Amino acid sequence: MTKKTMKTVALGLTLALGIMTISEATPKKIIAASVEVPSAEEVQTVDDWNLDGGWIEAEDHTVTEDVKNIIQKAVDSLTVHVVGVSRRPIAYLGYQVVAGTNHCILVKSGPVIPNPIYSYELVYIYEALDGKCEITKTQSVDIADYASYADPADLAEITLNKNILTIKKGKKKTLKAKIKYCADKSPVFVWKSTNKKVATVNKNGVVKAKKKGSCTITCMIKGLPGTTRYCYVTVKK
Numbered sequence: 368m369t370k371k372t373m374k375t376v377a378l379g380l381t382l383a384l385g386i387m388t389i390s391e392a393t394p395k396k397i398i399a400a401s402v403e404v405p406s407a408e409e410v411q412t413v414d415d416w417n418l419d420g421g422w423i424e425a426e427d428h429t430v431t432e433d434v435k436n437i438i439q440k441a442v443d444s445l446t447v448h449v450v451g452v453s454r455r456p457i458a459y460l461g462y463q464v465v466a467g468t469n470h471c472i473l474v475k476s477g478p479v480i481p482n483p484i485y486s487y488e489l490v491y492i493y494e495a496l497d498g499k500c501e502i503t504k505t506q507s508v509d510i511a512d513y514a515s516y517a518d519p520a521d522l523a524e525i526t527l528n529k530n531i532l533t534i535k536k537g538k539k540k541t542l543k544a545k546i547k548y549c550a551d552k553s554p555v556f557v558w559k560s561t562n563k564k565v566a567t568v569n570k571n572g573v574v575k576a577k578k579k580g581s582c583t584i585t586c587m588i589k590g591l592p593g594t595t596r597y598c599y600v601t602v603k604k
Contacts, residue, residue: 456490458472559584
């Protein structure tokens with residue numbers, strides 16, 4: 368892969384490394400997995416990712432089509448499939464030319480569930496001279512040390528003060544959203560109710576109970592659907 372090719376901009380990647388299809392010709396083992404927040408001892412700081420040994424930092428850290436293809440080939444080579452975990456590459460950090468090429472990619476990981484807790488890791492992929500690719504190593508990292516490499520839109524997260532809410536008919540309660548890793552310190556939140564007959568929500572996160580039943584209140588940063596969070600509401604008489 369040439370430097371010119373690596374500069375090709377291709378944002379909006381939604382490839383999930385952890386969710387893969389099964390080839391009928393080559394049966395592959397499937398296991399379930401979850402993402403846990405790594406401890407301080409397990410997290411690699413930016414100082415640990417150095418450029419010794421011939422590593423070259425990418426001039427452009429966006430995930431290009433070439434990088435997507437490298438990741439896909441590495442995933443296809445796996446004999447064990449992990450389900451229930453989404454690993455989305457968000458930055459191409461650098462490469463090392465050996466008898467082939469080693470690549471280092473920053474990945475955002477999280478369980479495929481509502482309101483996931485995300486973690487971040489470096490994925491190392493070896494690309495052989497014949498084009499075959501394999502994942503050689505993964506390492507959990509503190510995203511605060513790597514935030515400058517990624518597009519802020521890929522890092523933006525929000526949390527709600529409540530994920531479950533019980534409220535009596537006619538009453539009001541307020542949901543509060545907090546931002547994390549967001550370039551815009553005063554983002555616009557978009558609030559919605561899945562059933563306005565049961566409960567409504569205004570632009571400030573104020574939930575009003577209408578009638579007995581249940582619904583879901585969602586909140587996202589405007590323009591960033593990937594930040595959506597959910598609160599499950601039950602209205603009682």
